[in-house]
Amino acid sequence: MTLLKHVTPYYWRGEWVDEESAGRRLDDIGLILPGLREPLVVDDVLAACRHLASQLDDTTGSTYAGLRDELTDPSTTALPAKDADALLAGLAKALDPRSLAAQLTAELGSAAPGVPVPAPFANEAVEVWQPVGTLVHISPANVATAGVLSAVEGLLAGNTNIVKTSGTDGLFTQRALALLADADPTGRIRDRLVVLRFSSSNTDWLRRLCRSADAVAVWGSEEAVAGIAQHAPSGCRVVAWGPKISFAYLDRTASAEPAGLRGLARDILRNAQRTCTSPQVLYVDTTDHDRLFGVADALATALADEAPGLPVIAPTAAEQAEVTNVVEVARLEEHLGLTRTRSASDGRWHVLADTRPGLCASPLFGTIWVKPLPREDIVRVLHPMRRYLQTVGLAATGDGDVALSGEFFRAGALRITPLGQMLDTYAGEPHDGHLALQRYSRRVSMPAAFHEGVSA
């Protein structure tokens, strides 16, 4: 662990460098790719992931402790210990080679995407997946493992990866990716990893970072995406993982039966609602305000029942203020006959029933809107938010869900799940309507006769 003494915010292909040196090397990003001799082998990436996952499984080891310290460092990422442990467990699971192989198969057709396959509608041609090239990742400040996972996807597709972490982050991404590089005896992963921490307000660095990018994967707000897009060179592929909103739907044939609402209550309370798959609104298939308020009351009961079983995640002062702002206005709107509110005595959850159907976001931390939306109006009401829609947690009976799924997909939604499973994902599941590994790859073709010349 002597290496860790030298950890800096700037990891450059196996070296820890200082800010001045990183600043100089920024202009050399475009020289990395042409200097590489051999392609990355996907099995080497899977083996390195297996090794890092096993280090993460050993929660008493010094590697685990070092990574955990970065996540809980009060001066930077400052996660509560419980959150840090949950995040590391989630990372270990995500790095399991079996689920990564499943993702490769689902997204690129096989666990060996570098092997050419005959083109389906041509007799004499083969096709193969190739890396896009130099892939810049702009990771968000809010999900500590996003930078690591994005870089792993970039490596699976064979790319040279340059990861920018948020100026307020600790050095978790640097340390985790350095461990991944160290786990590869061929050194090829190390040669394809650069991690730099700097603030996005440093536009000079941002511009030089993006100058040689063949693709930029950017996670974050619309402003973050727009800010990066202006630095991407012409012809560069911008892969934007932007903000999304999810909600639940209670069909008129589905009674507000306690089991379904308790599942929804868990979806609301998990991870303090901060996941993009967390429900922010419960839509009820009705125009009857009494039924709407009745469902809201039943949901409040379900939240009260489920809350003790799930960990409390305290909001920051600013986040708490946002919750109070929204709840306070909703309470005052009760006097206008527009709303009805129910809150936990300790403020752990708030149910805001609102007779206006328009989709609006929740201030999170256990705050859920309950709004009317007759099924006939689904596409019309949700249309203005089309590009932001993500998961719909659906409670319907009989063959109702088939038709309703079609309506929600028509409106722009990307995932349908049962209530209680909105936050669950499966290996190889599309992300926000895309297959990430395809976005980080190029599909190339050639005559079958040249097949021998392709390096796998």
Place this chain on the structure above:
Amino acid sequence: MTTAISADADLARRLPTLAKYFRPITVPAPLELPHVQELCDRDDPFRPGEDTDSLFVAAMREINAWHVARSPLYRAAWEKAGSPVPRRTRELDALPYLHVNLFKRHALGSVPDADVALRLTSSGTGGERTEIGFDAWSIGSAQRMDAWTLKALGLIDPDRPANYLVCGYEPDPRLTVGAAHGLNELCDFAPVASAVHALRNTGGGHEFNPMGSVDALLDYAARDEPVRVVGFPAFVYAVVERMRQMGVPPLRFPEGSLVLTGGGWKGHADRAITKPAFREAVRSGLGIPDDRIRDCYGSVEHCLPYIECADHHFHVPVWSRVVVRDVRTLEPLPYGNPGYLQFISPYITALPAHSILMADLGTLHPPGACEVDTPWFDVHGRAGVRRNRNCAVAAAELLGKR
């Protein structure tokens, strides 16, 4: 009072733009609101008389009854709070308060349309917009308080003409016919030698003109009159930054020069810098001393003015009271604790904003830290987050898109 009125009349004679601020004005219903009239006629914001507390509470009882009778929403909120009638100062925080965001979503006026003298647009950070109608008393009394506060702080200069850089919107030249001049009200408090706008009117909108602003400052620096830089802090800062980038050496202006900012960093919050950093940038670029760089705080919904003293404190004037509330429990907090700012003032007849919870966080401090002897607050910025720190869309982002 007679002396004060004649002093104001004298000021207005020397500087005619002040006349409209010092005209006598009357509450819409003198028999219903006599104490409101009396309190708002007090002309020195920071020298409360002995009877001020009881006068303030009496005025609050009157204005509360006014809105209970005219605003069904406020009446409902007041009844839900147990219909409190404050008898002394410490009972004032029992009155219900309306959240400022409510006024951005609903028209909640307490005066009939026929009595509306001025309409102002209230806009939220997320793009909500509501037009708020003010009666002549509400807006006139707020403007008079504005002038009295500037006077008390020594920021009115009736005799020396100043060169203005207005970091605000240039009025449409086609619409200024009949207006006294096409200038911002911030140009009313010293005679105008010349004035340049940083946000030029293009005919179809406004365009920030940093080069023209730098040229104006260079021109002013060669003249004898003091300079007054007034308007939005984001644009004042952008002009100073442009000067620095261009390598313009630090300028020097005559004694009496002033920078007066207001309106916050709305729309430019991502570029906002701290107030001390702002003042340091202005001081080093324009040579205007720290105690002549003042910020103003207010809002459309609570347009009573708060203007920084030389030590950069927002002092609570005789016409209002400030309560700070916990962001979670909404309980009142003692001095020195940050929370929501709540303003209580009987001046407003136009809408039930006589007790209003702002979306800004602040801290209230006891008097005694500077020359102005009333409690004061500082503002920490907007309470709440515009964007959640996660991949989920946040409320404010969506509001503009509904």
